[in-house]
Amino acid sequence: xxxxxxxxxxxxxxxxxxxxxxxxxxxxxxxxxxxxxxxxxxxxxxxxxxxxxxxxxxxxxxxxxxxxxxxxxxxxxxxxxxxxxxxxxxxxxxxxxxxxxxxxxxxxxxxxxxxxxxxxxxxxxxxxxxxxxxxxxxxxxxxxxxxxxxxxxxxxxxxxxxxxxxxxxxxxxxxxxxxxxxxxxxxxxxxxxxxxxxxxxxxxxxxxxxxxxxxxxxxxxxxxxxxxxxxxxxxxxxxxxxxxxxxxxxxxxxxxxxxxxxxxxxxxxxxxxxxxxxxxxxxxxxxxxxxxxxxxxxxxxxxxxxxxxxxxxxxxxxxxxxxxxxxxxxxxxxxxxxxxxxxxxxxxxxxxxxxxxxxxxxxxxxxxxxxxxxxxxxxxxxx
Amino acid sequence: xxxxxxxxxxxxxxxxxxxxxxxxxxxxxxxxxxxxxxxxxxxxxxxxxxxxxxxxxxxxxxxxxxxxxxxxxxxxxxxxxxxxxxxxxxxxxxxxxxxxxxxxxxxxxxxxxxxxxxxxxxxxxxxxxxxxxxxxxxxxxxxxxxxxxxxxxxxxxxxxxxxxxxxxxxxxxxxxxxxxxxxxxxxxxxxxxxxxxxxxxxxxxxxxxxxxxxxxxxxxxxxxxxxxxxxxxxxxxxxxxxxxxxxxxxxxxxxxxxxxxxxxxxxxxxxxxxxxxxxxxxxxxxxxxxxxxxxxxxxxxxxxxxxxxxxxxxxxxxxxxxxxxxxxxxxxxxxxxxxxxxxxxxxxxxxxxxxxxxxxxxxxxxxxxxxxxxxxxxxxxxx
Numbered sequence: 017x018x019x020x021x022x023x024x025x026x027x028x029x030x031x032x033x034x035x036x037x038x039x040x041x042x043x044x045x046x047x048x049x050x051x052x053x054x055x056x057x058x059x060x061x062x063x064x065x066x067x068x069x070x071x072x073x074x075x076x077x078x079x080x081x082x083x084x085x086x087x088x089x090x091x092x093x094x095x096x097x098x099x100x101x102x103x104x105x106x107x108x109x110x111x112x113x114x115x116x117x118x119x120x121x122x123x124x125x126x127x128x129x130x131x132x133x134x135x136x137x138x139x140x141x142x143x144x145x146x147x148x149x150x151x152x153x154x155x156x157x158x159x160x161x162x163x164x165x166x167x168x169x170x171x172x173x174x175x176x177x178x179x180x181x182x183x184x185x186x187x188x189x190x191x192x193x194x195x196x197x198x199x200x201x202x203x204x205x206x207x208x209x210x211x212x213x214x215x216x217x218x219x220x221x222x223x224x225x226x227x228x229x230x231x232x233x234x235x236x237x238x239x240x241x242x243x244x245x246x247x248x249x250x251x252x253x254x255x256x257x258x259x260x261x262x263x264x265x266x267x268x269x270x271x272x273x274x275x276x277x278x279x280x281x282x283x284x285x286x287x288x289x290x291x292x293x294x295x296x297x298x299x300x301x302x303x304x305x306x307x308x309x310x311x312x313x314x315x316x317x318x319x320x321x322x323x324x325x326x327x328x329x330x331x332x333x334x335x336x337x338x339x340x341x342x343x344x345x346x347x348x349x350x351x352x353x354x355x356x357x358x359x360x361x362x363x364x365x366x367x368x369x370x371x372x373x374x375x376x377x378x379x380x381x382x383x384x385x386x387x388x389x390x391x392x393x394x395x396x397x398x399x
Numbered sequence: 400x401x402x403x404x405x406x407x408x409x410x411x412x413x414x415x416x417x418x419x420x421x422x423x424x425x426x427x428x429x430x431x432x433x434x435x436x437x438x439x440x441x442x443x444x445x446x447x448x449x450x451x452x453x454x455x456x457x458x459x460x461x462x463x464x465x466x467x468x469x470x471x472x473x474x475x476x477x478x479x480x481x482x483x484x485x486x487x488x489x490x491x492x493x494x495x496x497x498x499x500x501x502x503x504x505x506x507x508x509x510x511x512x513x514x515x516x517x518x519x520x521x522x523x524x525x526x527x528x529x530x531x532x533x534x535x536x537x538x539x540x541x542x543x544x545x546x547x548x549x550x551x552x553x554x555x556x557x558x559x560x561x562x563x564x565x566x567x568x569x570x571x572x573x574x575x576x577x578x579x580x581x582x583x584x585x586x587x588x589x590x591x592x593x594x595x596x597x598x599x600x601x602x603x604x605x606x607x608x609x610x611x612x613x614x615x616x617x618x619x620x621x622x623x624x625x626x627x628x629x630x631x632x633x634x635x636x637x638x639x640x641x642x643x644x645x646x647x648x649x650x651x652x653x654x655x656x657x658x659x660x661x662x663x664x665x666x667x668x669x670x671x672x673x674x675x676x677x678x679x680x681x682x683x684x685x686x687x688x689x690x691x692x693x694x695x696x697x698x699x700x701x702x703x704x705x706x707x708x709x710x711x712x713x714x715x716x717x718x719x720x721x722x723x724x725x726x727x728x729x730x731x732x733x734x735x736x737x738x739x740x741x742x743x744x745x746x747x748x749x750x751x752x753x754x755x756x757x758x759x760x761x762x763x764x765x766x767x768x769x770x771x772x773x774x775x776x777x778x779x780x781x782x
Contacts, residue, residue: 039452047450053443060436067430067624068760069422100483100628103651111519116499132648136494241450245483245628245655265515268486272628274656377451 035386038352040178040326041377043301046294047241048285055280059273066276072098073271076279080234080248086288087210088220089232089250097249097259098275100267101242102208102235105249106133106171108262109204109231112255114139114168121160121170123152125359125367127178127206130171142167143361148320148329151177151184154191161199169202169231174221176209176325179359179372183323186219193225201229208235208247209325211291214299218324228252236278238326238376239291244274298326304380305373305387312391316398326376329356331369336397338371344397349389418769421735423561423709424760426684429677430624431668438663442656449659455481456654459662463617463631469671470593471603472615472633480632480642481658483650484625485591485618488632489516489554491645492587492614495638497522497551504543504553506535508742508750510561510589513554525550526744531703531712534560534567537574544582552585552614557604559592559708562742562755566706569602576608584612591618591630592708594674597682601707611635619661621709621759622674627657681709687763688756688770695774699781709759712739714752719780721754727780732772 059066077096084091099105110133114120120139122130123146134141142165144156152172160167172192175183184192196203205222223232235247251259263269281287305328309319319330332338338355345351354374356367375383442449460479467474482488493516497503503522505513506529517524525548527539535555543550555575558566579586588605606615618630634642646652664670688711692702702713715721721738728734737757739750758766 041452044447044451047447049443049447049450052450053440056439056443057436060432060439064427064430064432067432067435067626068427069424069620069625100650100655104649107649129648129651132644136645136648237452241656242452242653243450243656243659245650245653245657261515262519265512265519266487266490267483267628268512270625270628272483272655272657273624273626273660274628276626277656 033350034346034352035350035378035382035389036352037373037375037378037386038354040374042238042242042326043294043297043377046297048281048290051285052241052244052277052281055284056273056277058284059276059280063276067273069268069270071271072269073275073279075283076271076275079279079282083234084250087207088224091223091227091250094256095250095253097251097263098271099247099249100245100272101237101247102206102233103129103133104266105233105247106130106204106206108259108266109169109233109249110134110137112258112262113202113204119165119167121157121167122361123172124361124364125180125356126171126361127173128359130206131361139168141361143364146180148180148182148331151180151182151188152192154188154195157192158195161195161201167201169204171204171206172222173206173208174210175207175218176212176322176327178209178325179327179354179356180329181320181322181325181327182329183213183218183325189219189222189225193222193230196222196226196229203230204233205230206233208233208238211239212295212298212326213324214295214302215323223250231255239294240278240281244278245272246274246278298376301326301375301378301380301383302328304383305375308384308387312387313394316391316394326374328373328375330371330373332371332394333398334369336369336394338367338369341371341393341397345390345393348396349393351386351389351393353390416733417729417735418733418761418765418772419735420756420758420761420769421737423757425621425625425709426677426680426760429680431664431673434668435624435627435660435664438667439656439660441667442659442663446659450656452651452653454654455652456658456662458666459654459658462662462665466617467633470590471607474606474610474633477639478633478636480634480646481654482630482632483628483655484620484630485589485616486512486516487649488616488630489513489587489589491642491649492552492616492632493517493520495641495645496585496587502548502550504540504550505744506555507744507747508563508739509554509744510556511742513589514744522551524744526747529563531563531565531714534563534565534571535575537571537578540575541578544578544584550584552587554587554589555605556589556591557593558590558601559595559705559710561592561708562710562737562739563712564703564705564708564710565712566596566601566708572602572605572608576605576613579605579609579612586613587616588613589616591616591621594622595678595681595709596707597678597685598706606633614638622677623661623664627661628655629657629661681759684709684758684761684763684766685711687766688758691767691770695770696777699774699777709757711756711758713754713756715754715777716781717752719752719777721750721752724754724776724780728773728776731779732776734769734772734776736773
């Protein structure tokens with residue numbers, strides 16, 4: 017999907033009265049605005065140098081190391097790069113790892129931001145199957161690598177996949193880490209949703225299984241707020257000098273006010289408790305989505321049961337074109353969602369009859385109402 | 400200068416007791432921290448969507464149009480792109496205008512951040528002479544273009560040049576705008592220091608003279624605070640769709656908390672008065688620099704008289720190597736500055752005996768003390 021098409025959807029979705037599952041927005045009512053405001057005030061009152069140029073903010077790098085340990089990942093401060101969000105990480109790693117015209121391995125349904133980040137480098141895209149129940153087809157990755165293909169990297173969202181909602185099994189993680197080592201294949205692991213898991217003891221991200229080939233992207237957008245424009249990368253030692261030079265060329269690598277505010281917030285507040293609150297609330301919204309689907313679309317559609325994140329993937333009857341369905345949805349039902357085609361790697365149409373429901377920023381009552389409308393829409397499309 | 404070398408200087412410069420003219424820091428005591436804190440609190444208290452993903456923040460784009468009119472530039476909201484600082488603008492415009500291996504015209508003394516931004520594209524650099532009294536040699540630009548060279552762009556700081564401190568004459572501006580039109584030469588005009596002019600009625604930036612070929616880079620780093628990571632670009636209409644797509648790929652082009660805070664600050668405060676206060680204070684520091692140079696180095700060095708910004712360029716005796724001088728400065732005089740070589744386009748050594756004094760973040764008494772040390776250092780180097 018092009019940026020202008022995305023903006024059109026955001027415009028549509030923000031029209032009064034439109035009930036939108038279209039955009040992957042986190043829950044705005046869960047942003048800790050009061051605590052962030054207090055943190056900002058303390059930062060500005062206490063440190064006259066808080067707004068000055070400086071080197072990347074060490075205290076936040078240390079705090080990210082602690083956050084990573086909550087994800088089962090052990091890393092060092094020097095491996096942590098602070099970014100202005102995971103998207104910047106994708107852009108930087110693409111520029112660093114991928115030569116123009118090089119190859120990347122992508123699932124055939126992939127986050128559109130990654131497609132934007134690599135597109136300017138005109139890579140040859142090696143596509144592997146994926147599905148909303150089990151995620152990336154690791155056999156297909158192995159088969160690709162066995163042909164001797166030398167891709168610049170494989171990109172993957174291990175947990176709470178965007179758009180599919182799926183989190184892959186522990187076994188697939190182990191196999192991917194082994195493949196990465198055996199074939200010296202860099203894996204760009206996007207963990208934007210990893211802290212939002214709904215079950216106890218989820219398997220750790222790939223970065224916990226391999227510190228050499230996995231480049232990890234983290235983000236504060238889903239666990240604090242997107243407007244802070246803050247994320248991080250954890251990379252292997254050999255990449256550090258080049259990444260450091262690139263980061264300086266791109267934005268001087270100077271700490272942003274947001275980095276300071278987040279650091280102060282993390283130091284002052286009970287962040288594990290905040291995360292637990294987020295997990296409970298997103299789980300509640302997932303459950304509302306699943307039970308409404310069960311109630312209204314049973315037998316007429318299939319969907320998965322995400323164990324984390326904020327997306328459910330819905331497959332309608334193969335006869336239905338979800339892009340056309342969206343036009344009707346907006347016009348006649350004041351409803352919006354993302355058609356599967358928005359995430360399909362160019363040239364594939366496996367997702368023509370699919371759609372992504374982003375439930376993160378909707379209350380359960382809105383979710384129930386929206387899915388009732390979706391059922392009526394699907395009903396009308398069947399005639 | 401490499402990022403690691405720059406960090407070394409910043410580390411040295413931040414050691415207790417080092418009096419540093421080395422880094423182009425704005426005056427931290429002039430950051431309106433209290434007003435920004437109040438603005439942040441109001442933003443977070445009043446708008447539940449302030450931290451959510453959204454399209455670029457329209458109110459700030461409108462306010463930038465007003466700021467531009469204070470610089471004598473007329474432009475439209477659609478031409479304004481909000482960035483995370485002028486450095487991001489340089490990176491984006493380099494990627495947009497410059498094909499790998501293409502050509503750029505640079506003065507032989509040029510801001511190192513621009514060199515970093517273009518370096519990855521391995522351009523052929525066409526160098527033109529420049530000096531600290533009158534700035535870029537426009538005859539040389541004209542001669543270059545007359546040979547049929549088709550550069551991707553020319554980069555220029557029109558006012559308060561970094562590193563030279565010079566602002567170019569009205570006549571040179573007119574001629575450059577004419578050359579740009581006649582030769583269809585894009586000019587990337589970096590106006591980071593343009594609001595900090597010391598005289599009445601300064602000539603307007605190039606963008607006021609040509610709206611088609613001049614891409615303007617603005618920054619809040621020197622007029623509010625660098626930590627806000629906020630700047631803007633004003634570009635010609637035909638660039639908008641491509642720039643918009645690239646900005647989305649690089650960081651989703653979503654408004655940062657800083658953009659909201661700045662907008663609220665600008666709406667609530669008397670910004671022209673803040674700017675006037677900055678001008679008075681930076682002029683005071685420039686005057687302190689010039690009078691100390693006059694007092695201590697008259698006859699042993701030459702320097703210019705900047706009419707804006709925060710840099711003075713000093714030429715020592717041609718026998719002196721300023722890089723070696725810096726080592727002695729730090730070790731024996733607890734003094735730091737930037738050697739001219741740090742800004743010299745690769746392969747040139749015209750600036751070997753020169754140094755840049757960044758006076759922006761020093762009080763007049765510190766400036767006087769620092770230049771007294773510099774004089775003693777130069778004296779010792781002559782033996």
